[in-house]
Amino acid sequence: MDITLIITTYNWKEALEIVLLSVQQQSYMPCEVIIADDGSREDTKALIDEYIPKMPVPTHHLWHEDNGFRRSSILNKALAMAKGEYCIQVDGDIVLHPKFIEDHAKLAKPGTYCPGSRTLLQPEITEKVFKTKQITFSPFQKGIKRPINAMRIPWLAPILYPDALRYDDIRGSNLAYWKKDAVDANGYNEDIAGWGREDTEFVARLTFAGIKRRKLKFAAKQFHLYHPEASRNSLDDNDKILANTLNQRLTRCSNGIVKD
DSSP states (O other): OOEEEEEEEOSOHHHHHHHHHHHHTOSSOOSEEEEEESSOOHHHHHHHHHHGGGSSSOEEEEEOOOOSOOHHHHHHHHHHHOOSSEEEEEETTEEEOTTHHHHHHHHOOTTEEEEBOOEEEOHHHHHHHHHHOOOOOOTTSTTEESGGGGOOOGGGHHHHSOOBSOOOSOOTTEEEEEHHHHHHTTSSOTTOOSSSSHHHHHHHHHHHTTOEEOOBTTSSOEEEOOOOOOOOTTHHHHHHHHHHHHHHTOSOOSBSSSBO
8 A cells, every 4th residue: 555644844843853753763664755844944944855865765845835824735735746545644743653654554444534643742751852862752751641642552443443434533643544535525625724623624524425533542653742832813713614514514625625
């Protein structure tokens, strides 16, 4: 199975470097990596240019102009570009477990999308990661928040969480889906600007099209580097867009990969 790994990023090159280091250590490699850049400065480009020759698979830097939070737009550009039949998307502030992609590959199933969970790293361990570039963790080491989220028991995930037509409990930092299903839904809704609800709205449309949620609670582990929370200023407007999708049970948006 050809897998495209999509990494979203914006003006935090130190965190992006940690993500790329964790990609290099994967037991199962994607066919390509797309760094979906929402308008970062030249220092991020310099880091990516440095790492591209070091990456074990073809790696592409996809950039658009900084015009506010436009994550939906850059993800749509990445989806249109993706060569893999299966897409895994992660944020640019995440450390991937060495078997992250392997778990997603083994648990992928036609007719489903796969959201995973993340383990939050406290400020002190995040600072240590940046200083030492040490990116392997024990579930019970100091600085790990909610250790149960760091436990990897991949065979347990489908038993505890059967496939279901649900769109709740979604983390866009750990989300996998078949490219065809995403294209049929017309990708992300670019009417959603600013932080919040873009991932839930996207998978809601997948759900209404009959694509089931396959939750990966104890597999495809990732660790979230600490940072202050993003602004929620756009959340009310985005909630209204999500509510319309839910009320109308939409399976496709008009302002997505294709502009209707």
